[in-house]
Amino acid sequence: MDRMLPLIQNETLKIWKKKRFYVVILVLLVLIPIFTYAQVKIAENNKKNFKDWRNQLVQQINDYQNALSSERIPEDWKRYRKIAVQQLQYYLDHDVNPNSPDGVTFTRGFMENSVSLFYPLLVLAIASDLVSGERSTGTIKMLLTRPVRRWKILFSKLVALTLYVSLIVVTSGILSYLISGAFFGYTGWDMPVFTGFVIHGSTVDDAYVHAVPQWLYILMQSGLIWVSSMTVAILALMVSVLIRSSAASIVTMMAAVIAGTILSSMSSSWESAKYLFAVNLDLTNYLSGSPPPINGMTLSFSLITLAAWAIGGLIVSFGVFTKQDILN
Incomplete structure (x- = not known):
């Protein structure tokens, strides 16, 4: 343990000195105000058109019901609309x-x-070249010549990566609250949010629905986001170990995440796609009661699937890193 702490500190400082986390914060500081401004405009428009939020919900329900009668809308979209209604x-x-x-x-x-x-793209900004980046610069040779077991070196990188993934989730939530609160106010912590909707095809079972305060809902939401982000981070670490080129490892993981996001909206008839990690990343949908990409998917299934991918990624990463001739 005495040797592990300096290694973890060293890996944490190396990530910090790359200034990737600064880039993440900068991206958040640019995009959150834009999203906030868009929400301000939406809120102003709703005030003009609706005197009461109930009228707005009634109008939204009517719009969805009218859309369900259209033959031009695909059945998958109708299923989403029926659940939303x-x-x-x-x-x-x-x-x-x-x-x-x-x-x-x-x-x-x-x-x-x-x-x-x-969130996966923010994580990839830090995780995609933890090992391949050191190969490109040659610093991996100096690191591996030290009298430290290889698994300890990779483990220290994993711990540092876990720290920064946690910081990304926490920082994004804090910045979002501080910036949006300047426009909307810093209230709403105790507002009830309903969770526990169970989706059966195109119907919603509300037998398990219960209200939780919004602060608790956000804590549960943040935990699920952290699980998704850590799965992406671990797989990015694996790709960084397998691929020597820093640019190639970044592109590979970005392509996998983006392709998975596209696939999630197109894979309702391909049941085997539910075993892909990217299709299971949107864990917060289960809290809000949104329908899963593929019928039959549940929170437990997605958590187990992501855990299997993460464990597999760790096994491959440590197996390859400890035995492969990385110096050449």
Whole structure:
């Protein structure tokens, strides 16, 4: 343990000195105000058109129901609309505004919409070249000549990576709340949010639905985002070990994440796609009651699938790193 701490500190400082985390913060500082401004405009437009949020929900439900009668809309989209109608009606019946204009609600929405693509890309900015980048610069040779077991070196990189993934999730939530709160106010922590919707085909089972305060919902949401982000980080570490080129490892993981996101919206009839890691990244959908990409997928299934991918990635990473001739 005495030798591990200096290694972890060294890997943490190396990531910090690359200034990738600064880039992540800069991206958040640029994009969050843009999204906030868009929400401000939407809120202003809703105030003009609707005197009460209930009227807005009624109008949204009517629009969805009218769309269901159209023959031009694919059946998959109709399924989403049918589920959305039932959930909006549940909020309306219980007199809860699901889109309350406040900083906490904006933060919840921002994190929920970012889990499948935005967070993975932020993680890849740090994780994709942890090993391949050192091969390109030659620093891996100096590191491996030290009297330290190889698995300890890779483990220290994993610990440092875990730290930065956690920082990305926490920092994004804090910045989102601080920036959006300046426009919408810093209220909404105790607002009830309904969770526990169970999807059966095109119907919603509300037998297990219960209200939780929004602060607790965001904590649960953040935990699921962290699991998804760590799975991407571990797989990126594996690719970084397998591929010597830093640029190639980054492109490979970006292509996998983006392709998986596209596949999630097109794979409803391909049941085997549910075993791909990228199709299971959007864990927060299970909290909000959104339908899964493929019928039959559940939170437990997605967690087990991501865990299997992560464990497989760790086995490959440590197996290759400890035995491969990395110096050449």
